[in-house]
Amino acid sequence: LNRIPELVDGASYMIRLEGIDLAGNTNEATPINSYTYDASPPIFTQLSPESGSLVNEVNLSFTINENLANGQIIFTRTTGAVDAQSPHIVNLSGSRLLAGDRGGKLPKEIIELINGAVYEIEFVGKDLAGNVSAETKIDNFTYDDEAPVVFLKAPTNNIHNNFLALDYLISEDMVSGQIKINIDNKKDIIIELAETQRLQGEYSQFIPTEFSELNDGVTLDFELSGTDAAGNVSQPHRVENVKYDTTHPIISIIDPISDTAINQSTISLNISEDLVEGYLVVTQTSGVFDTRSPQKIPLLNQEMKLGEYDHVQFVNGPNLQNGSIYTFEFSGKDFAGNEVRSSKVINVLFDNEPPVVSLSKPVDAEQIKTTEISYMLSDNLSKGIITFEHTGGSTDLASPHIVELSGSQLKQGPQLDINMNLMDVLADGARYSLSIQGWDRAGNESEISSVK
Structure with a gap:
């Protein structure tokens, strides 16, 4: 072109x-x-x-x-x-x-x-x-x-806690994150994580304000989840059956009681809830010196269950010293870490030796015209009895005649010319055996001392 x-x-x-x-x-x-x-x-x-x-x-x-x-x-x-x-x-x-x-x-x-x-x-x-x-x-x-990975480190499954704080991990920055808390399978609380709480990293001791509204004794389930900037949604991580418990366990000592004496190392007590750790603490305060004092006796699992126990002999002790005076109390904690609150029993005498009693007046085969007697006590008694029992001679249908000692008659040491005031009831011309027996305040029973 x-x-x-x-x-x-x-x-x-x-x-x-x-x-x-x-x-x-x-x-x-x-x-x-x-x-x-x-x-x-x-x-x-x-x-x-x-x-x-x-x-x-x-x-x-x-x-x-x-x-x-x-x-x-x-x-x-x-x-x-x-x-x-x-x-x-x-x-x-x-x-x-x-x-x-x-x-x-x-x-x-x-x-x-x-x-x-x-x-x-x-x-x-x-x-x-x-x-x-x-x-x-x-x-x-x-x-x-790839979805972000989230992980709740604490609390863990099936645990008791008296303080709630969350430890968790996040594998990458997230644009949203939440913790859902289910209370007793009845109510849900949703906690939205702030930007600074959902960045990649590890978080510890996170305490949402909602925790302050939780009631003692509730059971909680936790679920952590989130979404990254690309829209990937994490697999939720769950922690279940967390028992929130802020109540202190109570151990009440029923027996022994303060200012008494015992002849066995058994304890009667009431435990308000199951314990994870428990001790009986026995401290000698006076009386015979006990080189083992104080004794901290660990309780076995079956000895730390909820309930009332009558005169329990713990497997691990205690080993008490005759003549020593002790205090008794318990320590320990429940599964949530709450410390035991225990009653305290003081001034308890351990005495496992029976008292010795002996008659010095009258003597065997003596003829008497009064009912005055003399005897020796190795220990103070809580109870003592004198018995005149018919053995022959004139008939005495009212036999035996028993007199309980009282007041100063129960004191340790020689008791001289104590009138039993039985002349009006004994049969004239009858023969009697005379015996004495006593019990100390720990319940130890003496052998019977008698004359005929």
């Missing part, structure tokens, strides 16, 4: 080729009725997601201003985790080559990106005229398809 026509981009033309040969014949040319002149490259716009996005799936959208002959989306790893298969090329086909809003989710069967890798996404297209699109990219596209 001697002159190249200046066509208008995007305009449609009819093209007809005309000519005359040297003989003057004209051609019969068939025109091209629709010829579009296209000198502009295709344009990709409305790209989504935006540059700098963090996603857990490949879900793209874009707009094409004209139909394409072919097109590609190219994923090239730039930083982050290594992707040995980079670049990944996805060829556009079918309706995705047509002008308009296009896109959609690309399944892993088509493209499999690497968790933690950062990509550049380039859109390339060639229109029907062969024009190639200008460089169009999404930069810093971070792929993250």
